[in-house]
Amino acid sequence: MTGEIAFRRAVSSDEQDIFQLYKNVARLPGGIAREEDEVDPGYISHFMLQSLNRGLEVVAVTPSGRIVGEIHAYPPGIKVFAHAFSDLTIVVDPEFQGKGIGRNLFREFLRIVETEFPEILRVELVVRESNEHALRLYESLGFKVEGNFEYRIKSVDEGYESDVPMGWIRGR
Numbered sequence: 001m002t003g004e005i006a007f008r009r010a011v012s013s014d015e016q017d018i019f020q021l022y023k024n025v026a027r028l029p030g031g032i033a034r035e036e037d038e039v040d041p042g043y044i045s046h047f048m049l050q051s052l053n054r055g056l057e058v059v060a061v062t063p064s065g066r067i068v069g070e071i072h073a074y075p076p077g078i079k080v081f082a083h084a085f086s087d088l089t090i091v092v093d094p095e096f097q098g099k100g101i102g103r104n105l106f107r108e109f110l111r112i113v114e115t116e117f118p119e120i121l122r123v124e125l126v127v128r129e130s131n132e133h134a135l136r137l138y139e140s141l142g143f144k145v146e147g148n149f150e151y152r153i154k155s156v157d158e159g160y161e162s163d164v165p166m167g168w169i170r171g172r
Protein backbone atom coordinates (compact mmCIF):
# COMPACT_ATOMS: atom_id res chain seq x y z
CA MET A 1 0.00 0.00 0.00
CA THR A 2 2.51 2.61 1.15
CA GLY A 3 5.01 1.34 -1.40
CA GLU A 4 2.81 2.94 -4.05
CA ILE A 5 2.98 6.36 -2.44
CA ALA A 6 5.38 8.85 -4.05
CA PHE A 7 7.00 11.80 -2.28
CA ARG A 8 7.83 15.04 -4.08
CA ARG A 9 8.38 18.73 -3.42
CA ALA A 10 5.09 20.67 -3.39
CA VAL A 11 4.32 23.21 -6.13
CA SER A 12 1.97 26.18 -5.97
CA SER A 13 -0.68 24.43 -8.07
CA ASP A 14 -1.09 21.88 -5.22
CA GLU A 15 -2.76 24.56 -3.10
CA GLN A 16 -6.39 23.51 -3.57
CA ASP A 17 -5.61 19.82 -2.88
CA ILE A 18 -3.63 20.75 0.24
CA PHE A 19 -6.52 22.93 1.43
CA GLN A 20 -8.87 19.94 1.10
CA LEU A 21 -6.35 17.68 2.88
CA TYR A 22 -6.10 20.07 5.85
CA LYS A 23 -9.91 20.29 6.03
CA ASN A 24 -10.10 16.49 6.22
CA VAL A 25 -7.43 16.32 8.93
CA ALA A 26 -8.88 19.19 11.02
CA ARG A 27 -12.27 17.46 11.15
CA LEU A 28 -10.80 14.97 13.66
CA PRO A 29 -10.00 16.56 17.06
CA GLY A 30 -6.68 16.07 18.85
CA GLY A 31 -4.35 16.47 15.86
CA ILE A 32 -3.43 19.85 14.35
CA ALA A 33 -4.08 22.96 16.42
CA ARG A 34 -6.79 24.33 14.09
CA GLU A 35 -10.44 23.35 13.91
CA GLU A 36 -12.02 22.77 10.51
CA ASP A 37 -13.51 26.29 10.24
CA GLU A 38 -10.06 27.75 10.97
CA VAL A 39 -8.56 26.02 7.94
CA ASP A 40 -9.18 28.77 5.41
CA PRO A 41 -7.52 29.51 2.06
CA GLY A 42 -5.48 32.34 3.63
CA TYR A 43 -3.87 29.96 6.13
CA ILE A 44 -2.86 27.51 3.39
CA SER A 45 -1.60 30.17 0.96
CA HIS A 46 0.46 31.83 3.72
CA PHE A 47 2.39 28.71 4.74
CA MET A 48 2.77 27.60 1.11
CA LEU A 49 4.22 30.97 0.10
CA GLN A 50 6.70 30.90 3.00
CA SER A 51 7.62 27.23 2.48
CA LEU A 52 8.01 27.38 -1.29
CA ASN A 53 10.01 30.62 -1.23
CA ARG A 54 12.19 30.16 1.84
CA GLY A 55 11.59 26.73 3.33
CA LEU A 56 10.61 23.20 2.36
CA GLU A 57 7.26 21.58 1.60
CA VAL A 58 6.88 17.91 0.59
CA VAL A 59 3.73 16.00 -0.34
CA ALA A 60 2.77 12.31 -0.42
CA VAL A 61 0.88 11.37 -3.58
CA THR A 62 -1.08 8.23 -4.54
CA PRO A 63 -0.61 6.62 -7.97
CA SER A 64 -3.82 8.37 -9.10
CA GLY A 65 -2.33 11.75 -8.14
CA ARG A 66 -4.23 12.39 -4.90
CA ILE A 67 -2.28 14.31 -2.26
CA VAL A 68 -2.71 12.36 0.99
CA GLY A 69 0.10 13.83 3.10
CA GLU A 70 1.96 17.11 3.48
CA ILE A 71 4.80 18.50 5.59
CA HIS A 72 6.21 22.02 5.60
CA ALA A 73 8.50 24.30 7.60
CA TYR A 74 10.43 27.52 6.98
CA PRO A 75 12.81 29.88 8.80
CA PRO A 76 11.15 32.48 11.06
CA GLY A 77 12.32 35.35 8.83
CA ILE A 78 14.83 37.03 11.14
CA LYS A 79 18.56 36.76 10.37
CA VAL A 80 19.54 35.29 13.76
CA PHE A 81 17.11 32.39 13.16
CA ALA A 82 18.06 31.82 9.51
CA HIS A 83 19.60 28.42 10.36
CA ALA A 84 16.27 27.02 11.70
CA PHE A 85 13.17 25.56 10.10
CA SER A 86 10.16 26.41 12.25
CA ASP A 87 6.34 26.42 12.18
CA LEU A 88 6.45 22.76 11.13
CA THR A 89 3.20 20.92 10.46
CA ILE A 90 2.75 17.39 9.14
CA VAL A 91 -0.59 15.87 8.15
CA VAL A 92 -1.77 12.61 6.62
CA ASP A 93 -5.35 12.20 5.41
CA PRO A 94 -7.36 10.27 8.07
CA GLU A 95 -8.19 7.53 5.53
CA PHE A 96 -4.44 6.94 5.03
CA GLN A 97 -3.12 7.30 8.59
CA GLY A 98 -1.33 4.48 10.39
CA LYS A 99 0.13 3.00 7.18
CA GLY A 100 3.66 4.40 7.41
CA ILE A 101 3.06 7.41 5.16
CA GLY A 102 3.76 10.01 7.86
CA ARG A 103 7.03 8.33 8.84
CA ASN A 104 8.24 8.09 5.23
CA LEU A 105 7.12 11.64 4.44
CA PHE A 106 9.03 13.03 7.42
CA ARG A 107 12.10 10.91 6.54
CA GLU A 108 12.05 12.34 3.02
CA PHE A 109 11.69 15.88 4.43
CA LEU A 110 14.77 15.39 6.67
CA ARG A 111 16.72 13.78 3.81
CA ILE A 112 16.14 16.90 1.69
CA VAL A 113 17.08 19.17 4.62
CA GLU A 114 20.31 17.22 5.09
CA THR A 115 21.27 17.21 1.43
CA GLU A 116 19.86 20.44 -0.02
CA PHE A 117 19.74 22.88 2.92
CA PRO A 118 23.25 22.84 4.45
CA GLU A 119 22.53 26.13 6.22
CA ILE A 120 19.69 24.55 8.24
CA LEU A 121 21.11 23.24 11.54
CA ARG A 122 17.87 22.96 13.46
CA VAL A 123 14.27 21.85 12.78
CA GLU A 124 11.71 22.63 15.48
CA LEU A 125 8.09 21.72 16.11
CA VAL A 126 5.49 21.69 18.87
CA VAL A 127 3.18 18.75 19.57
CA ARG A 128 0.35 18.43 22.10
CA GLU A 129 1.25 15.94 24.83
CA SER A 130 -1.79 13.73 24.16
CA ASN A 131 -0.69 13.19 20.53
CA GLU A 132 1.49 10.36 21.78
CA HIS A 133 2.03 8.46 18.56
CA ALA A 134 3.13 11.67 16.82
CA LEU A 135 5.51 12.44 19.71
CA ARG A 136 7.01 8.96 19.56
CA LEU A 137 7.31 9.19 15.78
CA TYR A 138 9.29 12.45 16.06
CA GLU A 139 11.56 10.96 18.75
CA SER A 140 12.27 7.97 16.51
CA LEU A 141 13.30 10.39 13.74
CA GLY A 142 15.85 12.09 16.01
CA PHE A 143 13.84 14.88 17.64
CA LYS A 144 14.37 15.53 21.34
CA VAL A 145 11.85 16.95 23.82
CA GLU A 146 13.08 20.45 24.76
CA GLY A 147 10.58 21.45 27.41
CA ASN A 148 6.93 21.59 28.28
CA PHE A 149 4.56 24.49 27.63
CA GLU A 150 2.04 23.82 30.40
CA TYR A 151 -1.64 24.67 29.86
CA ARG A 152 -0.76 25.99 26.38
CA ILE A 153 -3.39 24.19 24.32
CA LYS A 154 -7.04 23.33 24.73
CA SER A 155 -7.70 19.61 25.05
CA VAL A 156 -10.32 17.67 23.14
CA ASP A 157 -12.34 17.67 26.40
CA GLU A 158 -12.93 20.89 28.35
CA GLY A 159 -9.47 21.09 29.93
CA TYR A 160 -6.06 22.25 28.80
CA GLU A 161 -2.88 20.32 28.15
CA SER A 162 0.81 20.87 27.57
CA ASP A 163 2.33 21.62 24.19
CA VAL A 164 5.71 19.93 23.88
CA PRO A 165 8.51 21.72 21.97
CA MET A 166 10.89 19.34 20.15
CA GLY A 167 14.05 19.92 18.16
CA TRP A 168 16.14 18.05 15.58
CA ILE A 169 19.79 19.12 15.29
CA ARG A 170 21.87 18.34 12.18
CA GLY A 171 24.40 15.59 12.87
CA ARG A 172 23.17 14.81 16.39
Ligand SMILES: CC(C)(COP(=O)(O)OP(=O)(O)OC[C@H]1O[C@@H](n2cnc3c(N)ncnc32)[C@H](O)[C@@H]1OP(=O)(O)O)[C@@H](O)C(=O)NCCC(=O)NCCS
Nearest residue numbers: 031032090091092097098099100101102103127133134137
Ligand atom coordinates in the same frame (compact mmCIF):
# COMPACT_ATOMS: atom_id res chain seq x y z
C1 LIG B 1 0.73 12.34 13.02
C2 LIG B 1 0.59 11.84 11.59
C3 LIG B 1 1.18 12.84 10.62
C4 LIG B 1 1.39 10.51 11.46
O1 LIG B 1 1.23 10.02 10.16
P1 LIG B 1 0.78 8.50 9.92
O2 LIG B 1 0.93 8.20 8.47
O3 LIG B 1 -0.54 8.29 10.54
O4 LIG B 1 1.90 7.75 10.78
P2 LIG B 1 2.64 6.39 10.41
O5 LIG B 1 1.68 5.40 9.87
O6 LIG B 1 3.86 6.69 9.61
O7 LIG B 1 3.04 5.91 11.87
C5 LIG B 1 4.04 6.52 12.63
C6 LIG B 1 4.13 5.82 13.96
O8 LIG B 1 3.00 6.16 14.75
C7 LIG B 1 2.26 5.00 15.10
N1 LIG B 1 0.85 5.29 14.87
C8 LIG B 1 0.30 5.82 13.78
N2 LIG B 1 -1.01 5.98 13.95
C9 LIG B 1 -1.29 5.53 15.18
C10 LIG B 1 -2.45 5.47 15.96
N3 LIG B 1 -3.64 5.90 15.49
N4 LIG B 1 -2.36 4.97 17.20
C11 LIG B 1 -1.18 4.55 17.68
N5 LIG B 1 -0.04 4.61 16.99
C12 LIG B 1 -0.09 5.09 15.76
C13 LIG B 1 2.71 3.90 14.20
O9 LIG B 1 2.68 2.68 14.87
C14 LIG B 1 4.11 4.33 13.80
O10 LIG B 1 5.06 3.82 14.66
P3 LIG B 1 6.02 2.62 14.13
O11 LIG B 1 6.53 3.06 12.78
O12 LIG B 1 7.07 2.54 15.19
O13 LIG B 1 5.13 1.45 14.04
C15 LIG B 1 -0.89 11.56 11.22
O14 LIG B 1 -1.41 10.57 12.06
C16 LIG B 1 -1.78 12.80 11.26
O15 LIG B 1 -1.90 13.51 10.26
N6 LIG B 1 -2.44 13.03 12.39
C17 LIG B 1 -3.35 14.18 12.51
C18 LIG B 1 -2.62 15.49 12.43
C19 LIG B 1 -1.50 15.59 13.42
O16 LIG B 1 -1.64 15.18 14.56
N7 LIG B 1 -0.39 16.16 12.96
C20 LIG B 1 0.77 16.37 13.81
C21 LIG B 1 0.61 17.63 14.57
S1 LIG B 1 2.07 17.96 15.56
